Amino acid sequence: MRFLIILILSSQILSNIKLEDIDFFNSISDPNSESIILNGTSYCNNFFSKKIGAVPNNNKFKNIFLCKFSKKRNRFYIYMLSVQKNENNSLKEFCVDVLKKWPIVFDHMDKKLQYQKKEYLQGFYVENFFYDKVVSFSNNYVLDQKLIQDEIDNFILKNRYNFTENNKQNNLLVSKEINKIKKIYEKVISNSISDLDLIIKSQLDKIVRYKVFVNDVKSFKSYSCNWQPSKGIIPYIKREKFNEFENI
DSSP states (O other): OHHHHHHHHTSSOGGGOOHHHHHHHHHHHOTTOOOHHHHHHHHHHHHHHTTGGGSOOTTSOOOOOEEEEETTTTEEEEEEEEEEOOSSSOHHHHHHHHHHTOHHHHGGGOGGGTTSOOGGGGGGOGGGEETTEEOOOOSOHHHHHHHHHHHHHHHHHHTGGGOOSOHHHHHHHHHHHHHHHHHHHHHHHHTOOOHHHHHHHHHHHHHEEEEEEEEETTTTEEEEEEEOTTSOSOOEEEEOOHHHHHTO
């Protein structure tokens, strides 16, 4: 895969490569490779689902953000649905108020904060994740070594049915995983950025969009508020029902 990435970087098409292309190149290199898109989407949804209990809600339904990749539009949407508009504010003001309740999302609209990493997007950085989670090293050698060992144990447990009586082949599988984790450890501790990270970040900067679907009960109309990262907090409003968006 590294060789393929180097070829891409040395070409004129870097700005046009898509996450789907990276998945394709990865599958050529390793037929058993995991999809960047699927893992990124799954991690994003898991991240927001764990935020449900973050704010007391008196046992009422708490609307959260959901995540979806649109192959047709080459967009990664982070969206909220079924928000009922109040009558006191304009639609734009109402949507901004909704967004302000989620600082981790709200900050993404501020160009001055563009440098910040968005945790809910970290699942796209394939060198950093295992089993639907991102490995967070502490720079404490003892704790980090324990974490590495835990990840190796998890790998063995998850792949136990793939092991055979051929111990040489089994050891090769485990050694490959150990080397992978150690490379990630060195990368995280050194705070370095790989070529693949740069490509993924470049693509996410282009394709991430935010949406909030709003029902105006009084006028019997449905709208969506739309934002592009680092482009300001004032949303673009359009008439749109969720079921129209669902199939894109």
